[in-house]
Amino acid sequence: MKTYDVLVILDHYLPGRLAGGPVTTIANLAQRLGDRLRLLVVTRNYDLDGSPYPQNVPGKIYSLQGADVIYLTREQFGPLAFRALLREYSIPTLYLNSFFSPSTIKTLLWNQLAPLGVRIVLAPRGEFSPGALALKPGKKQTYLAIFKGLRLWKGVATFQASTIVEQRDIWRILGPVPVHVAVDLTPAVKKVPRQVHQSRGRVVFVSRISPKKNLAYALEVIKQVRVPLDFHIYGPLEDQDYWERCRQTMSDLPDGVRVEYRGVAEHQRVREIFSSYDVFLFPTLGENYGHVIWEALAAGCPVVVSDQTSWQDFKAAGVGDVLPLSAPEAFAGTVAALVQESAPTKLERAARCVAYAERVAGDTHALEENLALFQPAKALNSGQEA
Template sequence: MEKMKKILILTAYYYPGFRSGGPQQSIMNMVEIFGNKCDFYILTHNHDLGIEKPYRNIQSDTWLEVGKAKVYYCSNNIYSFKFLKSFDGFDKIYLCEPYQMHSYKILLLNRINKIESQIYLATMGCFSKGAISKKKFKKKIFWITFKTLGLYKNIKWSFSSEFEKKDAIRVIGKKYIQEYLIAEDLPRKFLDLSEIKNTEKKKGYIKIVFLSRICEMKNLLQLITEVSKVKGNIIFDIYGTIEDKKYWNKCEKMLNKLPNNIVWKYKGTVESKDVLNVLVHYDIFCLPTLGENFGHVIYEALVAGCIPIISDRTPWNDLDDNHCGNIIPLKNKSMFVSILQRYIDMSSQEITYYQKKAMLYAEKKYKESVLKSGYRKLIEEES
């Protein structure tokens, strides 16, 4: 019997955390789907994003069985070189996001031949146009330093799509990307919620939900502006970690100016395990994001039959063709308003057609993703 490979994944946040969103969910889904084909070990913080206190009832600085992986919840957030070097010996080390301290320190150890494991670097959307527009000067210093020190040598890249690979080439140059794999982010295991989907809707009424981190990247401010222009009786609920308080203050000011036909509420954060149960109670999911390398919450909206109206900055570019959602160019604000108004004016029977299409599309997407996953190459290929 062939010995299973040992793969160490370094990610800033992991279960039971939920505030960091997509990157954490991607790793959790990979472990759930492929955890029987290799031995996953995960090194992560012992607290969630934006929370200083450690997770309750979870022991730090030791290996714990968590689902199909062994997880080391690290209390030393500095991640010293000596500490990281002690984790060498795995077949492969998979780094999530180049800007994390653990990532660039492992890359440096690899450059000076202090790491024998094969290194994979997952960009996690950090080179998208939307992502690099934030703190651009600081990030540019990173790229120049990485290239000058040769930290991109003797590694393999992990991209979630050809588009993400092109983004990386545009930013750091083709000569620095010699070996790579394309591994589309894996969706959460498909669940059939069709029996509990709430499809009761009257013409002129709609329930809209925004569920994502509250920061400039997710573009809630533009959503509020466009929602304010539609006619009808609207429930508009907002969920998500307030990552940028100044940005949220701007959003609150605009929310308080919404006309009387729109009732809005901020309903706090949602744990990953509860996202589907939240989304199933809404008609429309809106996310005018500036960029997503996958967008797990878009998939989960589809599973829940909550029709996505999203920007053109995500990989989900065929929703219109499948009659299960809408893609709106960020600059075409009038298109957003007209499409949202169309759903508001639908009857329960009319909108149910699109909700069922969304669920069918999600099921098909899950099966295709698992079958064709590039993560199989990570797990199966020799180092």
Template sequence: MRPRLLLLTPWFVPGVAGGGITVSVRRMVELLEADYDIGVLTRWHAATQAAVAPDRWMPFGKNSRAAWLSPAEVWRVPRWLAAFRPDIVHVHGLYDLHFNVLPLVRRAPSPVALRVLSPHGMLDPGALAVRPLKKRLFLFAFRQTGLWRGLRFHASHAQEAAHVRRHFPKGETGIAPQIPEQPPATWTPVAAPAACGRLRLLFLGSVHPKKNLLWLLRLLQHGSVPVHLTIAGPVSEGRYASRCRAAARALSPTVRVDWRGEVPHDAVPALLADHHLLALPTLGENFGHAIFEALAHGRPVLVSTATPWRDLCARQAGFDLPLDAPQQWLEALARLWALDASAWAHWQAGAHRLATEWYGRQRFAEAYRRLFEG
């Protein structure tokens, strides 16, 4: 009999909120359902209303099931957990009251062999720098109440494991990589930036202080390269978005800004195909699904050093640069703008090769078996 694995997540398909967490959980189901009897408990909201009925188990994937809980029903997550009778509970996220906190406060009376918590980068210093007081108080309460006891923390890589141990030095930690989409065998090339008349940048992520869009807009005020910037992602912070729009209006005519809003995940490849470069000056990513997807579709990336994607220039896949050196960012844009067709083709190939080689080295199923059973 397959072990029963219950995934608890505030974000899941068919919605696009939650970004990389949504992708990771869906890919976990796809890759692990042959070995586990999987259930997913998640939130029913506006983006899912037309696609799924709330408060009932529905088939998902080949052998799994999922339940999207209505606003009234989310308070009963512990009951749903107990009724599923899981061997393993995998909690995705840290701060959500219904899907992260309640299942740990009101632990089901039925025996659960293992509880795993994936912070998904929420303990990264860059993430904690946004609204720090509120998060420090939460983590203090989490430690003092002992909610961490009996948990196995899931880190995506060694650096995230170090972040976990900084806050929970006595906690148990296991490592298993995030599971992105498999890179396509081919990608759609785009002409060199100068041949297109503008360097087409894509900011793909939520409009939130952690993603640092305002910093990017202010950087472009000082650039000399003609740029078309597309901003694709949901607005998570209204006041922050207003500041970003004001900064965009203040840009010179050499920089055009296009606000696309939230983009369905299946529309991302076409969006990438129309751009040269992903630009993401994030304060911190534990993986960076948008970064990986850009690389996988042959698009170099310009990112901060607060991601796992490093030494990009040596691979001709982009640039990873410190946020306290804005001149280096402007020089990187100028360097890409100056590439001829042949050199630009090498950079596109370098991006795709990096994603393909990384994916090929992973043994996802083995890593998650060790996380859940080791």
């Protein structure tokens, strides 16, 4: 009988990509540690927008990029199925991704009534950042009250934080619960040819079209950049009302600025897309990691990002800048300066971006941190568990 080390619960997974960062996080974990950690991923048999995976038979195990994956129907996906898989394959660890997901809520309530008898690791995936909590706060505060009132935290062996900043966010909301810091992993850097354009500035936004990603703010920034430029938007239209708000801003642009929505970027083309832009403008309200930021750097594209992520040293490293959302004029000035650089300067900056991404990808300590997340004895010996 085949056994596994970890049962990973994820609302949506490959081959879909619309659910964003968590999909990439688990895919990278499987790719980088699949030879040392036996993962069984349980997910729904459709993507975030409801698009089905007709080639996948519900309940059948598929091998996919370092992990085994089971796709379940909407009706099957829940604590009963998770319990059955934990028992059938003698899995010692349950890995929940997202604090506010209904599947997480139901599983923790079930565990309170009928303990699963396994070690539970819960990764909030940035959901406790101030920006994230400010979105749909009523439902979140209600669940937090239930979580604390029923002491559901007692069923969680440890929470995962991707950074020290996220660790502080978790403690600020939940109190002194056990937290293990394990940075999200990245794939290896595969270099792509860098394209430099001089006639007009080229700025890009690549992310889900939702309030958290803050495209409306990016558009207001672009309106203040007084140099000729093209601003291209890639991403799934997750929130139609928010998209309409963005479109209204797009209808009132200064001369010389052109904005275009280019649909959803296929994952395998993301670095190729980034390689042809002067700047990735990303004034997000909060990211626990931000894989798309690393993808931009790996393609040689400088990043201008809000200070609501773990990336804080871009200016000193010469790969972009990190700015507060209270200063849109600073965003506009930085974007204008980057798009107006000479071709040789842009190529030098691109080389620094790629080198930065390579340093991140080559961090062996990050691999051990993630391995220790699922091996508590090792975590305790190395002082990783808090």
